[in-house]
Amino acid sequence: xxxxxPKYHQIIDAAVITIAENGYHQTQVSKIAKQAGIADGTIYLxxxxxxxxxxxxxxxxxxxxxxxxxxxxxxxxxxxxxxxMMIENHFRILSQNPKLAVVTQLELRQSNQExxxxxxxxxxxxxDFIEQILREGVESGEFAPDLDTRLARQMLFGTIDEIxxxxxxxKQKYDLVALxxxxxxxxxxxxxxEK
Amino acid sequence: xxxxxPKYHQIIDAAVITIAENGYHQTQVSKIAKQAGIADGTIYLxxxxxxxxxxxxxxxxxxxxxxxxxxxxxxxxxxxxxxxMMIENHFRILSQNPKLAVVTQLELRQSNQExxxxxxxxxxxxxDFIEQILREGVESGEFAPDLDTRLARQMLFGTIDEIxxxxxxxKQKYDLVALxxxxxxxxxxxxxxEK
Amino acid sequence: xxxxxPKYHQIIDAAVITIAENGYHQTQVSKIAKQAGIADGTIYLxxxxxxxxxxxxxxxxxxxxxxxxxxxxxxxxxxxxxxxMMIENHFRILSQNPKLAVVTQLELRQSNQExxxxxxxxxxxxxDFIEQILREGVESGEFAPDLDTRLARQMLFGTIDEIxxxxxxxKQKYDLVALxxxxxxxxxxxxxxEK
Amino acid sequence: xxxxxPKYHQIIDAAVITIAENGYHQTQVSKIAKQAGIADGTIYLxxxxxxxxxxxxxxxxxxxxxxxxxxxxxxxxxxxxxxxMMIENHFRILSQNPKLAVVTQLELRQSNQExxxxxxxxxxxxxDFIEQILREGVESGEFAPDLDTRLARQMLFGTIDEIxxxxxxxKQKYDLVALxxxxxxxxxxxxxxEK
DNA sequence: CATGAATGAGCTTTCATTCAT
DNA sequence: AATGAATGAAAGCTCATTCAT
Numbered sequence: 157x158x159x160x161x162p163k164y165h166q167i168i169d170a171a172v173i174t175i176a177e178n179g180y181h182q183t184q185v186s187k188i189a190k191q192a193g194i195a196d197g198t199i200y201l202x203x204x205x206x207x208x209x210x211x212x213x214x215x216x217x218x219x220x221x222x223x224x225x226x227x228x229x230x231x232x233x234x235x236x237x238x239x240x241m242m243i244e245n246h247f248r249i250l251s252q253n254p255k256l257a258v259v260t261q262l263e264l265r266q267s268n269q270e271x272x273x274x275x276x277x278x279x280x281x282x283x284d285f286i287e288q289i290l291r292e293g294v295e296s297g298e299f300a301p302d303l304d305t306r307l308a309r310q311m312l313f314g315t316i317d318e319i320x321x322x323x324x325x326x327k328q329k330y331d332l333v334a335l336x337x338x339x340x341x342x343x344x345x346x347x348x349x350e351k
Numbered sequence: 352x353x354x355x356x357p358k359y360h361q362i363i364d365a366a367v368i369t370i371a372e373n374g375y376h377q378t379q380v381s382k383i384a385k386q387a388g389i390a391d392g393t394i395y396l397x398x399x400x401x402x403x404x405x406x407x408x409x410x411x412x413x414x415x416x417x418x419x420x421x422x423x424x425x426x427x428x429x430x431x432x433x434x435x436m437m438i439e440n441h442f443r444i445l446s447q448n449p450k451l452a453v454v455t456q457l458e459l460r461q462s463n464q465e466x467x468x469x470x471x472x473x474x475x476x477x478x479d480f481i482e483q484i485l486r487e488g489v490e491s492g493e494f495a496p497d498l499d500t501r502l503a504r505q506m507l508f509g510t511i512d513e514i515x516x517x518x519x520x521x522k523q524k525y526d527l528v529a530l531x532x533x534x535x536x537x538x539x540x541x542x543x544x545e546k
Numbered sequence: 547x548x549x550x551x552p553k554y555h556q557i558i559d560a561a562v563i564t565i566a567e568n569g570y571h572q573t574q575v576s577k578i579a580k581q582a583g584i585a586d587g588t589i590y591l592x593x594x595x596x597x598x599x600x601x602x603x604x605x606x607x608x609x610x611x612x613x614x615x616x617x618x619x620x621x622x623x624x625x626x627x628x629x630x631m632m633i634e635n636h637f638r639i640l641s642q643n644p645k646l647a648v649v650t651q652l653e654l655r656q657s658n659q660e661x662x663x664x665x666x667x668x669x670x671x672x673x674d675f676i677e678q679i680l681r682e683g684v685e686s687g688e689f690a691p692d693l694d695t696r697l698a699r700q701m702l703f704g705t706i707d708e709i710x711x712x713x714x715x716x717k718q719k720y721d722l723v724a725l726x727x728x729x730x731x732x733x734x735x736x737x738x739x740e741k
Numbered sequence: 742x743x744x745x746x747p748k749y750h751q752i753i754d755a756a757v758i759t760i761a762e763n764g765y766h767q768t769q770v771s772k773i774a775k776q777a778g779i780a781d782g783t784i785y786l787x788x789x790x791x792x793x794x795x796x797x798x799x800x801x802x803x804x805x806x807x808x809x810x811x812x813x814x815x816x817x818x819x820x821x822x823x824x825x826m827m828i829e830n831h832f833r834i835l836s837q838n839p840k841l842a843v844v845t846q847l848e849l850r851q852s853n854q855e856x857x858x859x860x861x862x863x864x865x866x867x868x869d870f871i872e873q874i875l876r877e878g879v880e881s882g883e884f885a886p887d888l889d890t891r892l893a894r895q896m897l898f899g900t901i902d903e904i905x906x907x908x909x910x911x912k913q914k915y916d917l918v919a920l921x922x923x924x925x926x927x928x929x930x931x932x933x934x935e936k
Numbered sequence: 937c938a939t940g941a942a943t944g945a946g947c948t949t950t951c952a953t954t955c956a957t
Numbered sequence: 958a959a960t961g962a963a964t965g966a967a968a969g970c971t972c973a974t975t976c977a978t
Contacts, residue, residue, distance in 0.1 A: 709892065
């Protein structure tokens with residue numbers, strides 16, 4: 157299992173730093189190798205090709221991302237609480253990993269369609285997880301019974317992704333986490349049923 | 352004025368078709384020229400370089416986009432109506448221009464940072480326009496007085512952009528315009544003041 | 547006879563200015579046309595191709611050059627006097643035509659071998675003329691009877707050409723004509739017979 | 742140190758052959774690579790760009806040239822002897838490297854102004870060296886006390902350069918070295934003081 | 937396991953020349 | 958005679974990947 161080898165993660169972390177500092181198109185395999193302190197050829201002992209590094213990067217970080225989100229949500233009862241915690245921690249994790257935020261919000265989106273398709277596959281788990289919470293909210297009567305959970309999920313993800321991207325493009329110079337309550341409130345109002 | 356010459360638009364339209372059919376990274380200048388039925392060199396009589404074609408493409412189409420949206424909104428009274436018309440026509444224009452939709456929602460986002468920065472400048476006019484409507488809604492008392500119009504704008508744009516992108520990634524196989532009422536309702540509920 | 551048409555000389559003079567100001571490799575046919583105040587295509591009514599402009603330029607200017615030199619030498623008696631007048635006027639003509647000096651001493655030498663071969667053919671008349679004076683000096687007993695006039699001619703031309711080129715490369719900032727007496731004296735000492 | 746790697750010199754020698762055989766403007770990087778028996782890309786492991794090959798070529802060969810000249814001059818006492826040895830060996834080295842002679846006397850002079858400026862910087866060392874010998878000759882009383890060593894240097898270099906170029910343009914079909922004594926004698930007569 | 941020198945395919949842009957008007 | 962829009966060939970350089978050591 158390659159993920160157990162220390163160099164596997166060493167290369168991925170080097171890729172994050174290199175991409176964040178140089179940009180996606182200025183990141184050559186040789187730069188990642190240099191950042192990782194290994195030879196170019198060594199990369200290919202751990203990854204099939206350049207694309208494989210980027211997909212693996214996204215998979216590793218995203219799995220970690222989802223895991224953390226799931227953890228904080230575990231104890232929450234209502235869908236509204238879960239949504240709030242999800243948004244807040246989504247923002248928190250990005251805030252705590254500024255370079256990763258640059259890579260996922262800006263740089264990796266410049267990749268070609270094939271890579272983005274595979275990235276979307278990884279993202280799908282997160283999107284499904286969001287939709288699952290929304291569906292639970294509908295079932296519990298907390299959200300409107302006719303809520304289109306697919307659309308609602310696209311609204312929710314589109315919103316937090318846009319807000320996060322804007323924050324990164326503005327050099328991360330304001331407090332992203334502080335926006336979470338307002339964002340959650342705006343979104344939840346849309347989800348609630350009419351009384 | 353280059354925009355008055357027919358070949359200027361001929362090249363831009365050829366670029367849209369070529370990028371939509373081959374993808375951003377598979378689009379060479381020679382392919383655009385071939386699609387336009389002219390020689391490679393002729394491109395450079397109308398555009399400074401390859402990047403100039405893409406920026407001009409986005410500017411031309413986006414200007415047209417905003418103009419159309421503004422037209423349909425012109426007669427509307429309430430902010431809610433305006434928002435609804437904006438969303439519906441945003442979706443309608445993309446639906447009516449399937450290839451352009453592919454180019455703007457997917458392909459051009461793969462461009463390098465410099466090009467995307469310039470695309471964002473063009474986009475800014477649209478974002479400002481959205482925020483303007485939201486601000487009017489707050490002032491007229493239609494929306495919550497404490498609505499954060501900047502966040503609300505990011506929510507609105509993030510939502511419709513995500514929904515449009517998902518639709519394109521799903522090969523545009525369902526009716527995007529039909530989603531507009533639901534999307535508008537979801538968003539507007541978040542904007543309204545509490546009674 | 548094309549040389550009688552005013553545009554023929556107009557184009558050649560435009561070429562001198564353009565090459566002097568932009569350098570040989572930065573001189574496109576379109577730039578010469580612009581400088582001449584005519585359309586690109588018009589050039590080809592007077593010249594076969596770009597090379598033809600440059601050869602014609604050199605021929606015209608060189609013919610003029612040789613003619614002037616011959617004029618001032620006409621009245622002189624001794625070979626030494628002739629040589630001195632030749633050197634002084636060679637330098638004088640270049641000094642009076644700073645742009646032409648840049649073109650002939652620096653820029654045209656960057657041309658390809660074919661063009662330079664044809665330029666050398668034009669130059670040959672000048673070289674022959676020089677050698678003729680040297681031969682007369684030998685015959686009259688003024689120069690050493692065993693003087694190798696071919697080598698002497700190469701020495702003479704190599705010297706004044708190098709001095710002129712150095713002067714142009716130094717932005718023509720000192721008085722080239724003032725060097726003529728010293729240069730002539732140095733050269734003539736080599737040509738004189740031993741007493 | 743790149744100069745210690747065998748491929749560095751392999752590429753330079755391939756460049757000399759390719760330029761001599763095809764001419765400066767017909768020499769593409771791919772041709773040099775082919776002549777060197779390596780891939781195009783390998784060139785760029787040893788040289789920054791095409792221009793760097795040509796400058797390095799000139800630097801390497803010129804350094805070698807100057808070194809050899811200095812060696813043979815080392816044991817000589819008088820300035821006249823030194824000048825003679827310099828001329829003879831200048832001609833000898835060119836005679837022994839016919840292709841290099843074509844490249845330095847004809848082809849590299851077609852290069853653009855930037856390259857020629859850098860070539861002139863290399864050449865300057867040689868010119869300074871020549872002037873140094875002349876100055877020593879003046880100080881020792883061997884040459885005229887009022888000899889303008891700057892002009893004399895231009896005369897000396899202009900002469901041998903013109904003679905060498907003429908020889909190359911005549912397909913090197915006569916004995917260049919055999920001309921050295923005559924050339925040296927002609928030049929030295931100009932330098933000597935009057936008795 | 938690790939290295940890093942070598943490979944070679946691929947693309948934007950320029951500009952001399954033409955020719956329909 | 959004059960125009961100038963259109964043509965299209967041609968080449969330097971990068972970088973992901975390989976493989977002998």
